[in-house]
Amino acid sequence: MNGKVRTAVAIVLFVAAAALIVVGIVSGDFSDVFNKARMICYECIGIG
């Protein structure tokens, strides 16, 4: 991948990542992750 293409891809991805996080926080995704993480995940520990 040449320098200019790499730079363009990196900038587009960075803006996309920032936008996704902001939209996610505003739309309540953060709360969904929080609500999942604050409870014991029975699948993760091999019970459920």
Add this chain to the structure above:
Amino acid sequence: MKKGFPKISFRRYTQLIAAVLYNCNFKGFIDSSIYKGETKGVCVPGLNCYSCPGAVGACPLGSLQSALLSSKYKFPYYVLGTLLLFGLLFGRFICGFLCPFGLIQELLYLIPTPKIKKNKITGILSKLKYVILAVFAVAIPLIWLMPGFCKFICPAGTLEGGIPLVIGNEQLQSSIGFLFYWKLSLLAVFLILCVFCYRTFCRFICPLGAIYSFFNPVSFFGVKVDMKKCTNCNACVKCCKMDVKKVCDGECIQCGECIRKCPEKAISFGYKGPFSKGHD
């Protein structure tokens, strides 16, 4: 020659600090409970089970599967954005420096035994993690609505969450069945293999490593090669214990081992993102 304690590298310190920071709810280990504070909504970069009694953040892979379960109703913006950001900033540098389960595997590899060196078979097996990602971390959550990787495979969940919680909780002890023993057996297999084969789980199985591997060529920080100095001697690839074909390809965990081995001093750590000059 003087013999003393082996020198602990900067990378090892970083791995240890990351593991402690991810799991600094020490009280949880004493009373077999998990942390429920606000930081639990923030994904950490490395594979670290959010049901570990010490965990103060969320596992990015567990959060991804959980978000995919409900993606029919809601697009998982936050988790995908976080994974994209981590991948873009650091790529698999996270595997090499910021993953507690990677640290455990590396410590096991220090046990002096005959070692399995990388070869054609390990090269082929290194593609398996993309299949695991597609099937267990994406397809099963989307189609069967269960976190396939967490439920059937994840050895980090068993080691960091399952074992400490089950030991200290009688109610959980009475609930264990085939699935727990299956995951416990898988954990044992991975841990034993890691003694003989470098980072077995990371190289062949880890879906989080597979995700970050896509970003290695464009990540902002990590190992970079000065192509003006490089003579293509291949010393970097030969000394690497991962199944790399060149520095910073998808298999490279950016541990920096090749920096010391490069005879031309062409490899270094640093910023390689937009507007950086002189590097490929």
